[in-house]
Amino acid sequence: MKVGLYIPCFNAAGSIRFCLEAVFKQTLPPQEVLVIDDGSSDETSSIASSYPVRIVTHADNLGLSAARNTAIKNLDTKFIASLDADCIPEPDWLERLMETLSSAQVAGVGGRLLESYSSTIFDSWRTVHMKQDWGEERTTPSFLFGANTVFRKKNLLEVGLYNLKFRNNYEDVDLCNRLKKKGYTFIYEPKAMAHHYKSDDFHSLLNTYWRWNYPYYQKNKYYSGPKKFIFKLKDNLGLANRYLEEDMCARRYKLLYLDFLLAIHHSWKDFEYFVLRKNQKEKSCPPVSYWLSLLDLNFFYHFDSRKNKLSTFLHKSESFLQNFFALDLLLGRQIQEKFSYDFKKLLYKHLLLSVYKIQDDYLLDRLLVLNERCTDWDGLLKKSHPYLDKIFLQNLSLSFRQWLEELSNRFKNITHMIEISAAKTDKISYAQKGEVQT
Secondary structure: OOEEEEEEEOOOOOOHHHHHHHHOOOOOOOOEEEEEEEOOOOOHHHHHOOOOOEEEEEOOOOOHHHHHHHHHHHOOOOEEEEOOOOEEEOOOHHHHHHHHOOOOOEEEEEEEEEEOOOOOHHHHHHHHHOOOOOOOOOEOOOOOOOOOEEEEHHHHHHOOOOOOOOOOOOHHHHHHHHHHHOOOEEEEEEEEEEEEOOOOOHHHHHHHHHHHHHHHHHHOOOOOOHHHHHHHHHHHHHHHHHHHHHHHHOOOHHHHHHHHHHHHHHHHHHHHHHHHOOOOOOOOOOHHHHHHHHHHHHHHHHHOOOOOEOOOOOOHHHHHHHHHHHHHHHHHHHHHHHOOHHHHHHHHHHHHHHHHOOOOHHHHHHHHHHHHHOOOHHHHHOOEOOOOOHHHHHHHHHHHHHHHHHHHHHOOOHHHHHHHHHHHHHHHHHHHHOOOOO
16 A cells, blocks of 8 residues: 655754654655655754655745645655654554555544653643543544544545645644545544654643634634623633643642643733734734833823823734733732732743743833732723723633632632642743753
8 A cells, every 4th residue: 555654844853853763664664755844944854855755845834734735735645644743653653554544434544642751740731631642442533633644645635635724723623524524434543653752831832722722713703703702711711620620630730830821821812813813923022012011001000090091102013912911910919819929920920931932020020019019900991091902801800800719619729739830830941941040
């Protein structure tokens, strides 16, 4: 049976060599190996070219869906296998998959992906809550993950390949849904194993998980208007609540803080996407923008204290930052009622890291000082402001308060356990960067 294999890559210089080494040790060698360099700016193509592969290069980064479609169109084989560049298959991986792909009604088969890194809290959380396999038993799953699979090429062509609308996430679920509508099924073969070499931090973990899920909410129109969007914010709290309960029951206490942080992080990412929509890329702002947004918000809140309308010196492009800081200020008192000051400091620090990937101790201290000196930031919601979104801020603030009360009543000592988890997570974050905590 002729099998072509492809590996989509974007800046994969650190892992592509190990992936290809394992590919060329397969007991069932693929007829052709295709590397799709999706606009990399590193040495991905140079490293891959030292192996007997064919390289197809995209001039720009077009995303996973486009890379997969390019591969399918360029492979002239009956069966098409796929691996991610940070995955290393076992020697019999491809042979096990092909042995399973027997019936014509089976459009594809997927293997088991084992996480190789689990020593940090971030990687442990990913291992538990972001599994990319279906367990230890063979089964017929609802869909196959994008990598670690073999599909029949004719079936992929029959349903029109991957939908480019789902650039990097949900493209696998969408494709499998269309295949199922045609009457095809899938098989999960746990004996076909590959190892995932990925290590996460605050920013990569929470943003990857948000990107995993937002296409589902987009498809179901949760971003279509304010009323539906409020349900999405409440769903974030529900998801965090579910994970807190699961990790409490399983005694995975070290994961509790990331479960908690997810609720606020996802709500902010949702707001950013809800307003932007046309541009799904992460927003990059110069450091001075963070300072100006916070200072502008604080200045006019106190300067216009007797007015019903707040002014601003800033351009509308800074509205996301102003809403971000407004939410931090609004939640401050609620957090202080349930948690210690040290916890609040860690929470704000990690929100800046996870949402904007910045670490500025001076900015953090100023945010905390403002939060401590003025506890009545609810007044922000009583005034008109050109950029603040009252619906978003009011609903999340109220829902967050109710959620904290429910958590405290439902789980004994939950706030103390989250605080311990937060301190441990912060230490690991420092260790990852090779920094010394003072």
